[in-house]
Amino acid sequence: MLAAGLLLVGCGDLTDDLNPSDKDQRPAVTAGSSGYMPGQLAPDFALQTSVAGEFQLSDYLSGGSQASDAVVLYFTMWCPICLAHSDHMYNEVIPQFRGRGSVVYALVDYVSGSVAVARAAETANGYAGSEFVTLVDAGQAVMDQFNAAMGTVVVIAPDATIVINEDYRNGEALTESLDGLLP
């Protein structure tokens, strides 16, 4: 019955989970190329914030009007896992780096679709007025640009190089990358 069921639904890509691989399959990256993978340069983007301001990535990179030492993007849909991650970032990671340069911590809301709804979600989850800026990715263009999903964290260096782009997991990679970037 099991075999028949699987055949019926044409599920041909089961081995990823049934026999998972530990091979490193990351493709080689050309330094200086534009893209979403670590080692590549993040393309510039502009999004509205939840308080109706505008966030332009290049403004926070080297040469920008508000140049910072790192930009952290976290992609949220305001779900339990998302909140567990962003709470952990807020309570455990951010405090470690206060006083060490300047970091932009941004929650990228890719489900709300409007400034008003994103603001409501941000407020309901206790982040209004916090160190996070919430970006409204209404068309999911930035999500697609970084090939992101729920829980993806991206760290961008001042020269636009992507340092990490992966699931947040336990925040260790974020902590290590900020430790390497900040003075």
Add this chain to the structure above:
Amino acid sequence: MKAARFQALAAAMAALACSGQTWAASCCGGGSSTSLVLPKFSQAMIDVSVDYERYDGFWNSRGDWVADPPGADLKQYRLNLGYARRLAPRWQASVSLPYVWNQNQYTGFERNTHGVGDTKLSIWYEQFDKVACVWNVNRWEDLIPAIYWGGTLTVPTGTSPYDDVADNFDITGLGMYRLDANLLLDKTVYPWNATFSASYGTYLERPVNREYGNDVEPYDRQRGDRVNTLLSFGYTYFTDRMESLTATVGYAYLKERESTIDGVIDPTSGLRKQSLSATLAWATDDRDWVTKLTWSHAIDQDGWGRNFPTTDIISVGVSHVLR
């Protein structure tokens, strides 16, 4: 003749009490299915059910209940196919396979996906040969419950975050093998019934080299051990034709410890959920057909869960016993 009739009825009631035990599975991705327990003196059983699960907020990592974003409408439908077969007088095995449909709608986003869920393979051992259901308690032995010992292997046939998926909305399974040890105690003194079930599950560690379609530096992930318990009480009404209608209320508790990543605890993981359920089951006079309707409700209040969605689940199913 009367004794035989009572014996058949007792067997049928055992079927009714035992066949509907459910162990709820995860969300944020993964689906649920039914562990089937075959009635005594029967050879096989087919079980088909449909679940409708509606998401209504969640408990955050502090255990506070939080509403979903405004305009969110999140649902999951599951078609569960199950088959149980007797291997020996006290041994039985079963398999259940869900097919999952995800419907996620936000104010700025809508996504509908579907796929196979995780498969469960179970084996059960019955402690006693005799039927433990009685009409009257005349001696202390009459209080001994039916005891079933079981083992369940969850096979990650569903779509997980580690498959080649676009995003989390494609997920229909957890991507991990899990071994559960199960205990089921059931006592019926007609027309009353009480059931307690418990399972303790351990996930197998697995390597991960891809997340949501992106290749990543390989690491090992293991979800935390899982405890699942259910306590239920039921009452059965018999018609003149000996058809039966059983009403059951239950309380379920689910807890999963934190995951580890390369052996290090992930403090953002782990979950807890408490829920209440009500079931109506209608059985034919020969008890070969049982139709069930279950409503499972998670309490949307602080402290009733942690790190987990709050949902209502309505299940409609039918079981057919093959003698």
